[in-house]
Each structure stands twice: as C-alpha cells, then as structure tokens.
Amino acid sequence: MFLKFREEVIKSLKVDERFVKESDHADLACTVAFKIAKEQKRDPQEVAEELVSEIEPTEYIGSIEVVNGYINFFVSEEFLEDTINLILDQDYDYGSPNMKGEVLVEHTSANPDGPLHIGHIRNSIIGDTLARIMKKAGLNVRTQYYVNDMGRQIAITALGFVRFGIDESKKPDHAIVEAYIRMNEELERNPDIEEEVEDLMIRYERGDREATELFRRVVELALEGIKETLQKLNIQHDEFVWESEFVRNGYVDRILSMLDERGLLKKDGAWMIDLSGLGYEKPVVVRRENGTTLYITRDLAYHLWKNENFERFVNVLGADHKLVGRQLQDILRLLGLKPPEIVFFEFVSLPEGSMSTRRGKFISADELIDRVYAEARKIVENRKELSDEDKDYVARAVAVGALRFDFVKIAPEKQMVFDWRKALDFERQTAAYIQYSHARCCSILRKAVEKGMPDLDFRAELCTKKERDLVVLLSKFSYVITKVVNELKPNVFAEYLLKVANAFNDFYRDHPVLKAESELRMHRLAIVDATRIVLRNGLELLGIEPLERM
C-alpha cells in the first residue's frame, strides 16, 4: 500500500525517486526544491510552493504542506481505510510486493568437521531470513548448503575418526569434532602425518572407493548433527550440495577448459589465473602441480551450475572470505558468467578472542540454545494459566526467537562480541517484545469473540494520531520487503517489526478496545486484528513463532 502512495507522490511531482524520502515530519517528504532553488538561485520555499500548486489531487495523497522548502505529503483517509481492508482481506498473503524470478540462497555451508558454533549461526540466520523474505516477496527461492567435503580439515577429521573412533553416545557432530581436535593435536606433535593427510585427499579426489566411503561416513555424521541444530532454529535447507560432486560430474573440467579457451590460464606446473590487471597481488591457483583441484576451482564449477539454473544467486559468507569471494566474482565475470551476490558478515567473537573449531575454542549453537531455553523457561514458570506442555512450547519459541532476533537485528558488517548476559535478556528490542505484542492482540480478539465479536469496521475519521501512525506503519510491510530484497539487509526488516510492536503498545496503552462503544469498538478491533496479522506474518519471516499466549 505504501508503495502505491509513494508512486503517486513521485508521479505527482514528476521527480526522481531519490528526492522522496521517509521523514519524521511527514509520511513522505521531498527535498527537490533545494536542488532546483540552487540551480535557479531562488528561495527553496518559493520553489516548493510553486511545485505544490501544480500538483493534481490523487487518491492516496491526503494533504501536502510546505515547510522551509520541504514538501511534506500525508496519506489520505482513503489510504488508511484501504490499508486496513487489504490486510484483513489478504490475511496470510498480506505483504507481498509480487516480485518474480528464480533465486538460490546459499548459506551456512560450514565445514562438516564439527558442530555449528555461534559464528556459523549468524550466517544461517541471515541466510534463512533472507530466503524467507524473498519467498514472501514472490520469488521462487531455493536454499542450499554447500558441503565442503574435499577440504584438508575433512581429511584430518577422517584420519582422527579412524585412529581414535568416536563417542557414539554423543550428538554426532559433537563426537566428530573430538576426533578432529585430537587429530590436530596429534598433527602438531608429529608433522610426518602431513603426508597421510595429503595422500588421503588425493585418493578422495581421484574417487578411491575406500577413501570415498570413509569421507562420506564422517561428513554424514557431522551433517546429521548440524541439521538437527538448524532444525531447532527453524532452519531447513532444500538441498545439500557436496563440492566433490562437481569434480565427478564434469563441471570442474568444463570450467577449466572455459578458462583455458579464453586464454586465462597460465600453466606453469600448477595452473593459475593472473588477476594482477584487476589489482590482485597474487595469481589464483586453480589446479595444483599434482593435478588436484582447489576450493576455488570447485566453487567456480558450482557457480557455472548456478548460472545454468538460476537468475539470481546469493551467498552468505563470513568476512574472512572477502578476498576469495571477490576473486570468484571477477573470474566469473571474465568468463562472461554472472557472479553471485554476496552478503558478507563480520565475525562473532568471544570476549577472550576469536573462535576456533580446530582448537576446540568455541561456544556451540547447541549449548547456546539450551541455555537460552533454560532462562526462558524460568520466566515462563510464573505463568499459572499455562500448562506444563504450553510452558515448554512457549519457552522454546521465546528462546529461538530471542536468538534469531539478536543475530538478525545487527547489520551484517558489524562485528559482534558474544555476551551471555545479553543473550539471556528478554526485555525490549527483542523478539519476546514482538511476540508479546502479538499475544496481546490475540488476547484482545479472543475476549472480543467470547463477548460476541462484532463486525470489524475501520473508519479513518475516528483515527487518533497514534492510530493513524500505526496504520501507516502497517501499510509499509511490502515496501520494507522490497527494500530488503533489493539491498539484502535483513536487519532492516527486524527493525521494522520492532517499530510496529512499539506503535501497537503505544496504541494499547490509551486506547481501550473492549470497553469502547459500538462504532469505536469495531474500528479499534479492526486495527488490532490488522496489527496481529502484520506481526504474525512478520515474525514468520524472521523464523520466529508468533505465540498466541505467553
């Protein structure tokens, strides 16, 4: 709805959209008068007034005012009414800007050598939220986990698995990482083992049967545990793509010959691509002297496949992959292929420093989830009206919500230092706050039904300032979705939902609903129901359970 209003404003002024922005002083404000005033050496206020005098009335522009050269637009009563009616009418479908296209989102893709830690899930949460929002936007989205099964660390894990076995009583990813950590210690004591590692890697790449079985076994175990963790966070991938597949299905050979045909390969024992023309210091090696491929070779092959199957592909990667990511993009461009869009996120570190799976220095996602759940459970314990089963359900939903929200609300480029105290806090600016607002809406509506629910009838002329503000905010849903899909900033959506909850609580405080008289009651119930729908749809996009009671 807000998108339509915005369009009308842009059209009415015949102005570039970058001059039209959101503002505290209006529903939309235009600054173009400053620009024109400068060019014509005139007074901005005068220019603005002149521009406004030429504007034809439209359906959704209610009023216009000129202040200090700003042109301020306010929505019409009709706009408010259409917004509420549209929300109530579309219900679950409300909020889609109806985009089209095939999109692939690759996220998480952590090495299958142990459990996910709190750094990995920043990736998972950003990726999953983005995928949910893109789906809501109308795009056909598939999600993939790229399994790095050919890496050195998997060879080390495999050797550790053979040498020490694993503790079958543990969750498989946690059991696997013990072998990995132990083997790394072993490797430090005895560097001769290095040869074994290399030998195993070569055998796997060549398709040696015994090596393949061993790798499969180890990787599957790790993935089993990883999937379970992701599941707890409401995250599920459509597919797990093993990088070794691209060695076996010919894509690696294809990408190498494409590079060769374009004369991009320098074969000097190893095969490499010289990117110095693009400002890279060192060449990129795509084939070792011993004939085996490297991570980037397989990744290039993967992206050749993506080019053949999708219009748009997005990768979520840690900031440590920036260099490789950009090399990948540039090489693909040199081949005339489409590069992936990459969302880089900065690291999550512990107060005592960065994490390391290899040295066993990390907080696992499982531990985090368990502790946040325990904390939520303590609070839920006070709710006498909930059964034990409900309490468990609510605590779990609150815990997962708190976790997901904490990660998604921070802009990806911001470094995070993990803090237990904050992770276990459920007040304000958190998912619980939004869930709570949603539960309040539900509670009002439940009681209204008990007392005999009247028809919902929103009447713009009955709106107070706060009601109006709330409704305008509700109208921005698809506008915000569009922004997130174009800019790949899921934190913007978290921010938006927080604002909606905030505006609702503002309304809730001094606008009695159930006690209001007939007309007003019907009007306010419509607002409550519309807010409920927006909060519920929004929470689902964040992968957070919209609780009806808590």
Next chain:
RNA sequence: GGGCCCGUGGCUCAGCAUGGAUAGAGCGACGGCCUUCUAAGCCGUAGGUCGCGGGUUCAAAUCCCGCCGGGUCCGCCA
C-alpha cells in the same frame, strides 16, 4: 607493509548507498504506573565534540583526503 570492514550518550545498536528540518531506540541509572483488554508492558528525568584533523557545500553523522583505535584477509588451506 597493502586491501577490506567497523568506530554514534556508561553499554549495545539504528540512521550513512541517493547530504537537508530538533541525531533516534534499547540496556543500565533515577522517579512514577497493576481492584481497568497479558507489567516479557507503559510514562517521565538525566546522559551525545556522531574516533580525531582538514576539505567540498547554502547545508556533513552522511561525500572527499589524512591520521588514530579495533577486526579481518593477503598458501599449490578451506
């Protein structure tokens, strides 16, 4: 050494792409609100040289240059 990212009240962040109207929140602090729709809530008060220094502009947290602090990358690893 070079590249990239970050630096906004005591703490955590939004705003920066496309410069504009008094720089917004939350936590923490202090003071209030539960015989009234869920107090996981609400209201009020205090608290800011937007890292520092220059520049561009009628206008800079936002753009440009330099510096400082933190992070990260610079393997025939992934």
